[in-house]
Amino acid sequence: MNHNILRLKQNKILRNMCVDINFLQDQLIQPIFISQKVKEPVAITGLDDNYVMNLDDAKKQIEKDIKVNCKNFLLFLVPEKKSLSNFNLDFHYSTIKSLKETFSNNIFLWSDVCLCSLTQHGHCCLYKENESIDLDRTLIELSKISLTYAEAGIDGIAPSDMMDGRTRSIRNILDKNNFNFLPIMSYSTKFSSNFYGPFRDAADSAPKFGNRKQYQLDYRNKNDAIRSSIRCANEGADLLMVKPALYSLDLIENIKNKTNLMVGAYQVSGEYAGLTLSAKEGLMNFNEGLKESWYVIKRSGAQFIISYGSRKAKELNIFG
Numbered sequence: 001m002n003h004n005i006l007r008l009k010q011n012k013i014l015r016n017m018c019v020d021i022n023f024l025q026d027q028l029i030q031p032i033f034i035s036q037k038v039k040e041p042v043a044i045t046g047l048d049d050n051y052v053m054n055l056d057d058a059k060k061q062i063e064k065d066i067k068v069n070c071k072n073f074l075l076f077l078v079p080e081k082k083s084l085s086n087f088n089l090d091f092h093y094s095t096i097k098s099l100k101e102t103f104s105n106n107i108f109l110w111s112d113v114c115l116c117s118l119t120q121h122g123h124c125c126l127y128k129e130n131e132s133i134d135l136d137r138t139l140i141e142l143s144k145i146s147l148t149y150a151e152a153g154i155d156g157i158a159p160s161d162m163m164d165g166r167t168r169s170i171r172n173i174l175d176k177n178n179f180n181f182l183p184i185m186s187y188s189t190k191f192s193s194n195f196y197g198p199f200r201d202a203a204d205s206a207p208k209f210g211n212r213k214q215y216q217l218d219y220r221n222k223n224d225a226i227r228s229s230i231r232c233a234n235e236g237a238d239l240l241m242v243k244p245a246l247y248s249l250d251l252i253e254n255i256k257n258k259t260n261l262m263v264g265a266y267q268v269s270g271e272y273a274g275l276t277l278s279a280k281e282g283l284m285n286f287n288e289g290l291k292e293s294w295y296v297i298k299r300s301g302a303q304f305i306i307s308y309g310s311r312k313a314k315e316l317n318i319f320g
């Protein structure tokens with residue numbers, strides 16, 4: 001009888017000895033939504049423990065998060081007013097400045113950079129009159145936003161718009177203004193996905209017409225999925241990312257090998273909501289399901305994970 005796989009599985013200590021996927025709490029990034037419009041925290045459907053908050057409530061939340069060692073955040077700012085040009089970034093600037101003044105180096109604060117929560121039409125780019133993407137103006141706006149965040153004290157820039165040239169354009173403006181040390185974590189392989197629903201409600205960023213297929217990746221095209229990350233690497237990205245996480249696992253090692261950069265994965269709102277809702281229906285234990293999903297993402301070679309459950313890591317007891 002062959003007992004080769006069974007032999008090492010009969011004792012808990014021995015099973016633990018054989019664990020070969022490990023990760024650190026700081027490799028988990030917690031998204032946080034701060035809105036200019038809300039007075040009280042607003043729950044986000046499907047994302048338990050996540051709220052759209054005003055700055056004061058967000059600070060209270062971050063204080064609690066720090067206590068459970070959750071210190072790496074990805075910020076999404078939701079301004080009150082939308083426009084088609086001349087974006088007013090006062091709210092963005094003052095929010096980031098205030099967060100960094102309050103928490104300084106006790107947190108690492110990434111900010112998503114995109115146009116979709118600023119534009120009236122909810123798209124991640126600007127359009128010409130003939131409705132084609134106005135890439136030049138889009139890159140200028142994305143770069144201006146990045147510089148504003150840098151001046152406000154942001155720790156890292158995370159462009160999520162998927163425009164060609166944005167990483168280079170942002171790197172250039174940062175370097176010209178002496179922000180040479182500010183890292184860029186590009187959403188480098190980001191699919192046009194059905195799993196962004198809860199997020200778009202929270203960030204008030206759903207497109208008012210059409211969809212994002214003109215600029216986000218087609219999940220039927222693996223070649224472009226890899227090429228897109230190579231592009232960001234060539235343009236100077238420091239860190240790459242695939243998204244949605246579980247639906248992009250096949251790409252991670254490939255991108256790492258081709259770029260020699262670290263690749264993270266974003267467990268997006270729809271993926272997370274899938275776990276939440278199935279646990280609510282009594283179909284699985286939420287914490288155990290979440291933990292499994294993280295290990296699978298790490299097993300696929302991801303360096304870091306952006307997850308709406310990052311603040312629960314201590315409770316999940318995976319760091320001993």
Ligand code: PBG
Pocket residue numbers: 112114116124160161195196197198199200205212267268269270
């Ligand atoms: C903004 C942006 C989106 C997400 C992150 N940044 C939405 C989109 O591209 O439509 C999705 C995150 C999530 O679903 O958790 N462009």
